[in-house]
Amino acid sequence: MVELTDDEVLEIGREAAAEILGAPAVADLRVKARPDQDGMIVYDYIFVIDREKAVNYRPGHVMIDIGLLIRDKLWARGDETFPVLRITSPEEWRSGALA
């Protein structure tokens, strides 16, 4: 399996979110690789999404659609690491609750 750089993994997440919601809606994102409960490495993404700038924001679908797209983009680059994600808002992000 190919091991992508942190920047590549981050960029894939940004591209996926921008394709689903439009680039202006993606205020920020962070990703880190960590082991899951079975010891397998996952990419842990936090997306900061401005819903007011999002194209067709559909609660419930957004996380799955972005997750599927990231999975496909990683797979196309030879990386089968599973992406897990959380979505927050700029207001909550600024409050530092997820930091």
Added chain:
Amino acid sequence: MPDPADLLNVARLLAGGPPDATDAQLRRAVSTAYYAVFHKILRMAAHRFVGEAQGQTAAYRMIYRGFDHGRVNEVCQAIDKPMMSKAFKESLGKSGVSLEMRRFANAFCVLRDARHLADYDPTYRLERIVVDGMIQMAETAMAALDAVAPEELADVMALMMVKTRG
């Protein structure tokens, strides 16, 4: 028996509790949303392989209890990709599953991971908006499962229960 829709309502109640949900409530909401999705697959499998009318039988209970969280996760990760591995292709007789099946599989894996962190990691931070997203994701995953063609669903559920020898 646990009703997946009721469990999801409990998750919503926990996350939306006035005035502000506590950290404990948010953690239990994530955990409950995951279990709603898990019980959804157990119920559908028991209905498919034993029958809803047989809900009080030992066979129904055995099928319902026959699922292992780790195995379901393993299958979900394996089918949530554009093209499955050789072993899974051979087991399912095709190279990939439907989009609705992938939607469920993707959500299951994300929610299982979040459930584990919510239940066991004291450093895991949650906000109401994040938890709301997870609950909505669980709801979408359950609807996706309802939309999967019965034959495909039966094949995937069988694979979740039984590790084939190829």
